[in-house]
Amino acid sequence: MQQRRVLDQVETNRILLNGQLNTPKWWLPTVLGLGVVVLIGFVIIGFMVNRGLGVTGLSRPVYWGLFITTFVFWVGISHAGIMISAILRLTQAEWRRPVTRAAELLTVFSLLTALIFPLIHAGRPWRIAYWILPYDFARGIFPNIRSPLIMDPVAIGTYLTGSTLFLYVALLPDLGNLRDRTRGWQKTLYTVLALGWRGNPRQWKLQTVGGILLSALMLPIFVSVHSIVSWDFAITPAVEGWHSTIFAPYFVIGAVHSGVSAVVTMMALMRWLWKWDDFIRPEHFDALARLLIVVATAWLGFTFLELVFAIYSLDAPEIALRELQIFSWPWNLMFGVFLMTGYIIPVGMWLFKSVRNNIALMFWTSLFVNIGMWLERFMIIVPGLSRRTPFVYTWDSYRPSLVEWSILVWSVAWVTFLMLLFSRFFPLVPLFEQKESQIFVDKIKIGRVNVPAILREQE
Amino acid sequence: MKLTRREFLALSGKATAGAVIFAACGIPERELIVQSPVELPEDLVRGEDAWFATVNPDGRNSDGLIVRVMQGRAKKVAGNVDFPVNMGKHSVRDDVALQLLYHPDRLAGPLSRRTHGGQLAQTSWTQAESVLAAATNTSRMTVVTNPLRGHLGWVASRFAEVRGGRYITFDPVEQGVLHGSIKKIFDADVLPEFDIANAHTVLSFGADWLSSWVSPVRHSVQYGKFRSAETRGYMIHGESRMSMTAAAADMWLPIRPGREGDVALAIANVVIDEGLASAAEITAFTSALPAGILNAYRPQDVAARSGVSAEKIVKAGRRFGSSRPSVAFGGGSAGAHVHGTFALSAIYALNTLVGAVGSTGGVKLNPAPAVEGLSGSATGASFAAWEQELAQWRAGNIDTVIIRGVDLAHGMPNSVDVIDALQSVPNVIVFGTVMDDTMAEATLVLPEKSYLEDWGTDIPEPGPGYAVVGIQQPVVGPTISADEVSLIADARGFGDELLRLAGNDIGASSMQQLVEQTTNGLFNRGGSTASVSAPNSNLFRKGVLQRGGWWDTRATGPSRSFSFPNFIRGKTEAEFSGTSGLGQGIDLTLVPFVSNNLLDGRLSAAPWAQQVPDPMSSAAWATWAEINKEDAKSIEVSEGDILFIKSTSGEIEAIAYPHPGVPRGVIGVPIGYGKIEGGRWAEGRGENVLKIISDKKDEETGALAWAATSVRIQKTGRRLKLPKFEGTVEAFPIEPGVPVLVVAPGETAHEAEAANEAEYRKLFTNDETRREIGRDSIGDRISESESQE
Amino acid sequence: MVTQAGFGNHKWAMAVDVDKCTGCQACVLACQVENNIPLNTQDRFERNRSISWIRVERYWEGEFPDIKARFIPIMCQHCENAPCEPVCPVFATYHNAEGMNVQVYNRCVGTRYCANGCPYIVRFFNYWEPVWPESLRNHLNPDVTIRSRGIMEKCSFCVHRVRRGVRKAASESRPLEDGEIQTACQEACPTSALNFGDINDPNSRVSQMKKDDRYYTLMPQLGTSPNVFYLAKVDEDREIALTGAESEGGDGH
Numbered sequence A: 001m002q003q004r005r006v007l008d009q010v011e012t013n014r015i016l017l018n019g020q021l022n023t024p025k026w027w028l029p030t031v032l033g034l035g036v037v038v039l040i041g042f043v044i045i046g047f048m049v050n051r052g053l054g055v056t057g058l059s060r061p062v063y064w065g066l067f068i069t070t071f072v073f074w075v076g077i078s079h080a081g082i083m084i085s086a087i088l089r090l091t092q093a094e095w096r097r098p099v100t101r102a103a104e105l106l107t108v109f110s111l112l113t114a115l116i117f118p119l120i121h122a123g124r125p126w127r128i129a130y131w132i133l134p135y136d137f138a139r140g141i142f143p144n145i146r147s148p149l150i151m152d153p154v155a156i157g158t159y160l161t162g163s164t165l166f167l168y169v170a171l172l173p174d175l176g177n178l179r180d181r182t183r184g185w186q187k188t189l190y191t192v193l194a195l196g197w198r199g200n201p202r203q204w205k206l207q208t209v210g211g212i213l214l215s216a217l218m219l220p221i222f223v224s225v226h227s228i229v230s231w232d233f234a235i236t237p238a239v240e241g242w243h244s245t246i247f248a249p250y251f252v253i254g255a256v257h258s259g260v261s262a263v264v265t266m267m268a269l270m271r272w273l274w275k276w277d278d279f280i281r282p283e284h285f286d287a288l289a290r291l292l293i294v295v296a297t298a299w300l301g302f303t304f305l306e307l308v309f310a311i312y313s314l315d316a317p318e319i320a321l322r323e324l325q326i327f328s329w330p331w332n333l334m335f336g337v338f339l340m341t342g343y344i345i346p347v348g349m350w351l352f353k354s355v356r357n358n359i360a361l362m363f364w365t366s367l368f369v370n371i372g373m374w375l376e377r378f379m380i381i382v383p384g385l386s387r388r389t390p391f392v393y394t395w396d397s398y399r400p401s402l403v404e405w406s407i408l409v410w411s412v413a414w415v416t417f418l419m420l421l422f423s424r425f426f427p428l429v430p431l432f433e434q435k436e437s438q439i440f441v442d443k444i445k446i447g448r449v450n451v452p453a454i455l456r457e458q459e
Numbered sequence B: 001m002k003l004t005r006r007e008f009l010a011l012s013g014k015a016t017a018g019a020v021i022f023a024a025c026g027i028p029e030r031e032l033i034v035q036s037p038v039e040l041p042e043d044l045v046r047g048e049d050a051w052f053a054t055v056n057p058d059g060r061n062s063d064g065l066i067v068r069v070m071q072g073r074a075k076k077v078a079g080n081v082d083f084p085v086n087m088g089k090h091s092v093r094d095d096v097a098l099q100l101l102y103h104p105d106r107l108a109g110p111l112s113r114r115t116h117g118g119q120l121a122q123t124s125w126t127q128a129e130s131v132l133a134a135a136t137n138t139s140r141m142t143v144v145t146n147p148l149r150g151h152l153g154w155v156a157s158r159f160a161e162v163r164g165g166r167y168i169t170f171d172p173v174e175q176g177v178l179h180g181s182i183k184k185i186f187d188a189d190v191l192p193e194f195d196i197a198n199a200h201t202v203l204s205f206g207a208d209w210l211s212s213w214v215s216p217v218r219h220s221v222q223y224g225k226f227r228s229a230e231t232r233g234y235m236i237h238g239e240s241r242m243s244m245t246a247a248a249a250d251m252w253l254p255i256r257p258g259r260e261g262d263v264a265l266a267i268a269n270v271v272i273d274e275g276l277a278s279a280a281e282i283t284a285f286t287s288a289l290p291a292g293i294l295n296a297y298r299p300q301d302v303a304a305r306s307g308v309s310a311e312k313i314v315k316a317g318r319r320f321g322s323s324r325p326s327v328a329f330g331g332g333s334a335g336a337h338v339h340g341t342f343a344l345s346a347i348y349a350l351n352t353l354v355g356a357v358g359s360t361g362g363v364k365l366n367p368a369p370a371v372e373g374l375s376g377s378a379t380g381a382s383f384a385a386w387e388q389e390l391a392q393w394r395a396g397n398i399d400t401v402i403i404r405g406v407d408l409a410h411g412m413p414n415s416v417d418v419i420d421a422l423q424s425v426p427n428v429i430v431f432g433t434v435m436d437d438t439m440a441e442a443t444l445v446l447p448e449k450s451y452l453e454d455w456g457t458d459i460p461e462p463g464p465g466y467a468v469v470g471i472q473q474p475v476v477g478p479t480i481s482a483d484e485v486s487l488i489a490d491a492r493g494f495g496d497e498l499l500r501l502a503g504n505d506i507g508a509s510s511m512q513q514l515v516e517q518t519t520n521g522l523f524n525r526g527g528s529t530a531s532v533s534a535p536n537s538n539l540f541r542k543g544v545l546q547r548g549g550w551w552d553t554r555a556t557g558p559s560r561s562f563s564f565p566n567f568i569r570g571k572t573e574a575e576f577s578g579t580s581g582l583g584q585g586i587d588l589t590l591v592p593f594v595s596n597n598l599l600d601g602r603l604s605a606a607p608w609a610q611q612v613p614d615p616m617s618s619a620a621w622a623t624w625a626e627i628n629k630e631d632a633k634s635i636e637v638s639e640g641d642i643l644f645i646k647s648t649s650g651e652i653e654a655i656a657y658p659h660p661g662v663p664r665g666v667i668g669v670p671i672g673y674g675k676i677e678g679g680r681w682a683e684g685r686g687e688n689v690l691k692i693i694s695d696k697k698d699e700e701t702g703a704l705a706w707a708a709t710s711v712r713i714q715k716t717g718r719r720l721k722l723p724k725f726e727g728t729v730e731a732f733p734i735e736p737g738v739p740v741l742v743v744a745p746g747e748t749a750h751e752a753e754a755a756n757e758a759e760y761r762k763l764f765t766n767d768e769t770r771r772e773i774g775r776d777s778i779g780d781r782i783s784e785s786e787s788q789e
Numbered sequence C: 001m002v003t004q005a006g007f008g009n010h011k012w013a014m015a016v017d018v019d020k021c022t023g024c025q026a027c028v029l030a031c032q033v034e035n036n037i038p039l040n041t042q043d044r045f046e047r048n049r050s051i052s053w054i055r056v057e058r059y060w061e062g063e064f065p066d067i068k069a070r071f072i073p074i075m076c077q078h079c080e081n082a083p084c085e086p087v088c089p090v091f092a093t094y095h096n097a098e099g100m101n102v103q104v105y106n107r108c109v110g111t112r113y114c115a116n117g118c119p120y121i122v123r124f125f126n127y128w129e130p131v132w133p134e135s136l137r138n139h140l141n142p143d144v145t146i147r148s149r150g151i152m153e154k155c156s157f158c159v160h161r162v163r164r165g166v167r168k169a170a171s172e173s174r175p176l177e178d179g180e181i182q183t184a185c186q187e188a189c190p191t192s193a194l195n196f197g198d199i200n201d202p203n204s205r206v207s208q209m210k211k212d213d214r215y216y217t218l219m220p221q222l223g224t225s226p227n228v229f230y231l232a233k234v235d236e237d238r239e240i241a242l243t244g245a246e247s248e249g250g251d252g253h
């Protein structure tokens, strides 16, 4: 175990508020750069809405493509926040503390981004009001709640609301802190947002209970969201490779894999950008990598189970689909890249402690995972559609258009942009949690070594 | 995605302004209307419609049509249930009429140019008519039309006659050999009726009779009955290309080009040898042949020559001889050879061998037309006659040509320089609806009414075995343009113009008057079995207009038995043009075929005709070439490769479509593409295969031997995606019976499904079969086609 | 749902005799004309976006020279258990009381989910706003809505013709006759491969055809219960004989 510096509260404040109280030099150019990309992205989205979905590479029967892939991808990423904060909070894993907020933030922003995709991929986005809101009272038709496309916005909406609340509740003490350290319009802003946070025992207790309750509430939602997303596909009997009963757990575990990997990527960035070496430490990476090994292996098991189940049926269309997915150009290349980046390279490397403790390697491997996971979604969604049913005569291929690729790039820029914007005004590492942990920290002597240990509050 | 910098800036401005969605989309108000709960689309019915009967004189045969008209606009064309030819059914070729009527590039008014080099400029009808009058006041004049069976053709020929000029018809895919052979074998001027519906065995050669040959709608209706009869009929079709008709056959004989007549005689040998014909029948057949000639057509020998196995020939012969009534007919590519008359005569003669002439389920002769003066039969003048005619033009012996209904510049092969001929004639006057290649060479272009706007008569050929007169009437008046100031086409009838020019010389002043004369004639003819009876001629005419025509089921054709003369007089062997000096590549026989949708190109202006997938390749909008997969492999060609197709008469390019149904040595290219002019959808689209046909002719009739061209195929090195409906994978079913379930006769669908399932399961239990047809082949096929993209 | 007085005693069905279909495409264009389907430009073919409510698929079987090309017309199967219906978030596609799967263009938002749900790939999406040159709009059928871009469309069983026919019979106080209502594709089909009628009427042509030994439906294993059914192609050269099933013992159904 590396030696770790024990910081006092003043120093903690100074380091962790370095984003809010004095802007780092790289911040403005980066945010402006991203802003331009984001703006161009919005223009392209506007162009697409204006001209129609003809500007995509979609066809018949490949009616869904890159947008739905990216939608699933971002919903997957969103599982990071809850996985890290809710589960780890409930299980009282102490190492969670510095990364909870960033993870929750990633959840909120990736969900917001994910939600945009089903909207813009609709033929008439401006009519979505008819879809989510019951409007046609005259005919007595409400939205079709049997449709996963209704369950999707409900589940994601709930998840988004819960996550936002969760984030906010955890932000309250730090908002109070910032209010006390700023002046002018900033002070006004933080005063309003802090909701009169004073830090008295009653408030602390309410805040803690709220956090725990929200964590407990969020867990079933977390499981349900990606299950429901998986039903977008699983209830479709007509698409080979989609109608699989294991999709719900398969998607959830895949989401955890990609979400947690995204958190690792983000942690590495935070450590480099804000120099938070004292807070985000190699042992965090180590712990997450161990977790990821388990998650990734479980996920890989599902991946192969799914294939095995498919082959069991010996259905000609299933076989044709797998032929395409695994053996035919260019899918074979994608399949290879997906296996290598989604599992073999990262998990293979994480087996070594030296890798787990090497921030740069962790950064790259976790980035790899998400390339692999995006490809995985693409390979679930598109080949099935290009090999629809036994009507060989209609089989087609799909190549995303430039517009679609641009919107994918936009989404990455957009999430990063939002994160950086947030980091300018709110601390990315929760100060109060950090301080709380330092209070609990102590060292116990076991035999001849001093082991860092955590003392729990006695109720 | 084209986005100029200006557009981009404008767009970004709008986007940032947040107004992008509604303002920039120009989303119409209807997007914001909440639909009435009582008006579901399924309940919407508005307005009253009227249906008018007419006939389509521009198709392969005259199909009786009824046209739905609402608010003065033609909305839909459907088959006239009463009309005895098409019996209520219609085809792609009929629907297209609506688009030719409302074509946005329809000629709005007359165009003229001073000299051949000049520009076509708009002119008034008054001007145009005076030019027309001056130009036609000469005997150095030729009137050219498509083959016309009704009064329009009669007017054209009479007009030429009264002026002392010539009348000549043109058909790019001429049926001269067919008419010649029918004349020879049946001594009939009009094509006979083939009673396919009642036949048990149909034996056909070369003719794509379900798609584009002679009377496809009628034949298809009969085919439907043939398939549903108590004893399901058996169909044998010999053709060197897998056409739609070949696909429908129970047995397809992929005969090498030019060997159809050989196979027909080999079949005759089988029928005779196996004693399937009576002595009288055999005598009737053999007496018409030079003694001993049949010995040259033993199935084994013919098998070697024709590429069809002797086993198949014998099987076909047995079926044809024994499962009667049988009928044999042929045409199309089978007759388009230097020995075309021999081939078709041999095929038609087979009917005597099975007693099919004049009997149910056989060949029925059609009566002479019920209208005095009309021939009721029409075919294009022979290519030989055309060569002479064009020589006259070129020699400057002709001052005026009037052209209607044909695109000479598109339809003539390169071997006759038709453009030069047209330019040698001082007055080239062309009637038509949409600009075509001939009009581009005209000195005067006159907008013609579409057949939905004009009066006329049409005698179907072939008729149904009894007398029929189709009556064509205007179903809509002139259509006002969208800006409500002009007509979309200020068009006049070709017949009316000629009649007006001729004054009283022809004996009628308008087509309408001719229609009246026709119905009066039919009224006087009487007949209790006629389709219309009325107390006076006025009511009679109305009745005929309502029914779309007149017919009399008792007015049948002659029913004498025939002893035809020795029909083998000329060449009996095919000859093909050479390919020397055409560079690298492989040599194939070019089998051009008439497009199911565009016909010979006369419908190519209509986007519907362009977009309907070709039945076999599912291609649209472009010229493709059907080529054998092995042949394609030998020059490393796959789907999408653009090929040079070179003959000694020229070269064209086409997109390769290798498919498993093309015989080796053959390349099939559709006719109808490659118009230089032709409105926004046709101009410059595809390539014109007619141009590279050699000048070989049928020895006896002088008809163009359009299937006798050898071509050399090369890769251009360029590729294009073939626009087609079929997906990216060659459409072999991935498991038997899905989606097209096939049963053996007597087998139920349920049994077939069970048997298929068992067969499919075998793939996974038997290593041998798995390797052969299981995973591997599916995989290979997929990766093959994917890698082609 | 609004009750539809006078309707509902019928159940419409289409019988397709595959043995008769020649692949002539008359049905394809007739449907196109009748239902104001946008022009399928070359671009739409190249991008595989052409719209064809009824399509004729051509399958190859065997090897040259014994190769067979088989045609099968496929349109919306009007499934009783339509997998396209439950997935539509806005009920833009639903089942009516007469066995038809109905598409309400006005409600459709264009998710294309129904198209993924449909096993028969008969739903078509308008990627672009359909445009007709002004003069061609003269021939548009006033009975049928013109769809905008961004929405789904598919075979409606020519519902406007059905409505007209039922109303006409009702206004003349007489029962509807079999064959009185013809869909546009059936009307054109020269071989009479397509047959439309009321399956509730035991004497109708479709009811008779349903009893044929060659009766089968597409992908019955999905349990969609289509209202379009097929009569198998007959081929004397069929090689997979009944014996194959017997030796395998069948599935014991």
Ligand SMILES: Nc1nc2c(c(=O)[nH]1)N[C@H]1C(S)=C(S)[C@@H](COP(=O)(O)OP(=O)(O)OC[C@H]3O[C@@H](n4cnc5c(=O)[nH]c(N)nc54)[C@H](O)[C@@H]3O)O[C@H]1N2
Pocket (backbone or CB within 6 Å): A312, A313
């Ligand atoms: N209608 C209805 N639905 C039910 C139930 C019910 O009683 N009725 N019961 C429910 C219960 S309790 C269960 S467990 C599930 C069961 O549901 P399923 O797991 O779907 O069970 P089965 O339909 O019995 O079998 C599935 C398939 O496996 C194939 N099969 C049989 N043996 C083998 C083998 O060795 N290898 C391979 N690859 N395939 C094989 C069979 O042919 C069959 O097609 O259904 C549930 N759903």
Ligand code: SF4
Pocket (backbone or CB within 6 Å): C087, C088, C089, C090, C091, C092, C093, C107, C108, C109, C110, C111, C112, C113, C114, C115, C151, C152
């Ligand atoms: S595309 Fe239209 S009909 Fe289909 S599911 Fe979406 S909203 Fe419903």
Ligand code: SF4
Pocket (backbone or CB within 6 Å): C075, C076, C077, C078, C079, C082, C083, C084, C085, C101, C117, C118, C119, C120, C121, C122, C123, C154, C224
């Ligand atoms: S065929 Fe397809 S579109 Fe038609 S009802 Fe069935 S699932 Fe729906």
Ligand code: SF4
Pocket (backbone or CB within 6 Å): C030, C031, C032, C034, C035, C053, C054, C075, C076, C154, C155, C156, C157, C158, C159, C183, C184, C185, C186
């Ligand atoms: S029933 Fe009507 S809508 Fe359906 S395919 Fe036929 S013509 Fe088209």
Ligand code: SF4
Pocket (backbone or CB within 6 Å): C020, C021, C022, C023, C024, C025, C026, C027, C028, C056, C071, C073, C188, C189, C190, C191, C192, C193, C194
């Ligand atoms: S119209 Fe009839 S015969 Fe022609 S393709 Fe359609 S279903 Fe087949």
